[in-house]
Amino acid sequence: MTSQHPTPGDARPGGRTARNTAAVLQATLDELGERGYGAITVDSVAARSGVHKATVYRRWGGVDGLVRAALEHSTERHWEPELTGSLYTDLLRLVETVTSGFTEAPEREVSAAAVAAAFESEEVAEALRRFMSDRHRRAAVIVTEAIARGEAPRDTDAEEVIRSAIAPVYYRLLISREPVTADDLRRAASITAAAAAAGTFTGTPGPPTP
Amino acid sequence: MTSQHPTPGDARPGGRTARNTAAVLQATLDELGERGYGAITVDSVAARSGVHKATVYRRWGGVDGLVRAALEHSTERHWEPELTGSLYTDLLRLVETVTSGFTEAPEREVSAAAVAAAFESEEVAEALRRFMSDRHRRAAVIVTEAIARGEAPRDTDAEEVIRSAIAPVYYRLLISREPVTADDLRRAASITAAAAAAGTFTGTPGPPTP
DNA sequence: GTCATAACGCAACTGTAGTTGCATTTGCCT
DNA sequence: AGGCAAATGCAACTACAGTTGCGTTATGAC
Numbered sequence: 001m002t003s004q005h006p007t008p009g010d011a012r013p014g015g016r017t018a019r020n021t022a023a024v025l026q027a028t029l030d031e032l033g034e035r036g037y038g039a040i041t042v043d044s045v046a047a048r049s050g051v052h053k054a055t056v057y058r059r060w061g062g063v064d065g066l067v068r069a070a071l072e073h074s075t076e077r078h079w080e081p082e083l084t085g086s087l088y089t090d091l092l093r094l095v096e097t098v099t100s101g102f103t104e105a106p107e108r109e110v111s112a113a114a115v116a117a118a119f120e121s122e123e124v125a126e127a128l129r130r131f132m133s134d135r136h137r138r139a140a141v142i143v144t145e146a147i148a149r150g151e152a153p154r155d156t157d158a159e160e161v162i163r164s165a166i167a168p169v170y171y172r173l174l175i176s177r178e179p180v181t182a183d184d185l186r187r188a189a190s191i192t193a194a195a196a197a198a199g200t201f202t203g204t205p206g207p208p209t210p
Numbered sequence: 211m212t213s214q215h216p217t218p219g220d221a222r223p224g225g226r227t228a229r230n231t232a233a234v235l236q237a238t239l240d241e242l243g244e245r246g247y248g249a250i251t252v253d254s255v256a257a258r259s260g261v262h263k264a265t266v267y268r269r270w271g272g273v274d275g276l277v278r279a280a281l282e283h284s285t286e287r288h289w290e291p292e293l294t295g296s297l298y299t300d301l302l303r304l305v306e307t308v309t310s311g312f313t314e315a316p317e318r319e320v321s322a323a324a325v326a327a328a329f330e331s332e333e334v335a336e337a338l339r340r341f342m343s344d345r346h347r348r349a350a351v352i353v354t355e356a357i358a359r360g361e362a363p364r365d366t367d368a369e370e371v372i373r374s375a376i377a378p379v380y381y382r383l384l385i386s387r388e389p390v391t392a393d394d395l396r397r398a399a400s401i402t403a404a405a406a407a408a409g410t411f412t413g414t415p416g417p418p419t420p
Numbered sequence: 421g422t423c424a425t426a427a428c429g430c431a432a433c434t435g436t437a438g439t440t441g442c443a444t445t446t447g448c449c450t
Numbered sequence: 451a452g453g454c455a456a457a458t459g460c461a462a463c464t465a466c467a468g469t470t471g472c473g474t475t476a477t478g479a480c
C-alpha cells in the first residue's frame with residue numbers, strides 16, 4: 001500500500017493550509033492568554049482565526065489538539081538558561097523563570113493549560129512529556145558548567161539536579177496551590193546546590209551517612 | 211434579614227437528603243475510580259446513585275462540585291503517617307505512600323481528578339488547598355519527632371521539610387510525567403533528610419556556605 | 421496554462437450537557 | 451397527628467459541542 005495522509009494538511013502543506021495553521025495557532029495562544037483553558041472553545045478559536053469550525057475539528061480534532069499544537073510550538077522555539085558563573089545563582093534564576101512563567105499573563109494561562117489538558121488527553125500528556133524532557137536537557141548546561149568549575153562531582157546527574165530545583169516550585173504553584181515567595185525560590189536553589197556539591201546526585205541514593 | 215438557605219440540603223439535612231448525599235458521594239468515587247475524571251458525567255453519577263439528574267445539578271452544581279465533595283470527604287477522613295524512628299525512613303515511607311496514591315487504582319483516578327479539576331474550578335482549587343494544607347500539618351509529626359530525637363535543629367520548619375520531600379514525586383507524576391523509580395524516592399528522602407540535618411529549613415535561606 | 425484532488429467553507433444535523441417550571445414527596449416543627 | 455415548606459422527581463426545553471455530506475476553492479504536479 002502507498003503512503004496515506006490521514007490528517008488534512010499533510011499532503012499540501014503550503015499556501016492556504018499554511019496560513020490557516022498559523023492563524024489557528026495564534027488564535028489559540030490569544031484565546032488561552034485572555035480567557036484561559038477553562039473558557040477556550042473550538043468555536044471561539046475558529047471565529048478569531050477566521051478559519052471555519054469544521055476545518056479546525058478536522059485538522060486538530062478539538063481543544064486538546066489545539067493545546068498540543070501550542071505546546072509543540074513552544075518546544076520548537078529556542079530557549080536557553082542564563083549562566084551567571086555560580087550553580088546557586090544559576091538555579092535561582094531558573095526557578096525565578098519557572099515561577100514567572102506560571103504567574104504572569106499571558107504566559108501563565110498557556111503553561112497551566114498544557115498541564116491541565118495533559119490530565120484529560122494522552123496526546124497532550126505525550127507532548128508535555130517531550131516538552132519537559134527538552135527543557136531538562138537544555139537547562140542541564142547549568143550543571144555541566146558547574147561541574148567544569150568543580151562545584152559538583154564529574155558523574156553528577158545533571159537533569160536530576162534541574163528536576164530537584166524546580167520541583168518545589170511546580171508543587172506550590174500547581175499542586176498545593178500556595179503562594180511562592182522569594183524565600184521559597186532561594187531555599188529550592190540552595191538545597192539543590194548543596195546536595196549537588198555533596199555528591200547526592202551521583203550513583204545510587206540511600207540513607208544519608210553523617 | 212433572616213438566615214438564607216442558598217443551596218438545597220442545608221435546611222433539612224436528614225432523611226432522604228442525607229441518603230442522597232451519601233449515595234451521590236459513593237457514586238462519584240466509584241465513577242472516578244472506574245472511568246476517571248475525563249469520562250465522569252453528572253448524568254452517569256445521577257444514574258448510578260439513583261438520584262435524579264436535576265437534583266445533582268441543584269445540590270452540587272456540576273462535576274466540579276462532585277469532585278470538591280469527594281475531596282472534602284477525604285480531608286475529613288483520618289490519616290496519619292507511619293513513624294519508624296528515623297527521619298530518612300519516615301520520609302521514604304511518606305513518598306512511597308504518595309506515589310502509590312497516584313499510581314494504584316482506584317485511588318489513582320480520584321487523586322488525579324482533584325488536581326485536574328482544580329485547574330478549571332476555583333472552588334475545587336480552594337478545597338485542594340485545604341486538603342494539602344491538612345496533609346502537611348498531619349505529616350509534620352515526622353519532623354517534630356525527628357527534632358525531638360536531635361536529628362534536626364529545634365527551629366526547623368516542619369511543613370517545609372514535608373513539602374521538600376514530596377515535591378519531586380508530584381513533579382514526576384503530574385508535571386513531567388516520567389516514571390517514578392525506587393531510586394527517585396530514596397533520593398528525595400535522602401536529600402531532604404540531609405538538608406534538614408544541616409539546618410537548611412531554619413531561618414532565611416541563602417546561598418550555600420561551605 | 422491545465423488538471424486532478426487535497427483542503428476548505430457551508431449548512432444542516434445529532435447528541436448531550438445543563439436549565440427550568442411544576443407536581444409530588446417528605447423532613448421537621450408545633 | 452397535622453401542616454408548611456424544603457427537597458426531590460419529572461419532563462420539556464435551551465444551548466452548544468461535535469459530525470457529516472456536498473459543493474467550492476486553490477495547491478502542487480505536469
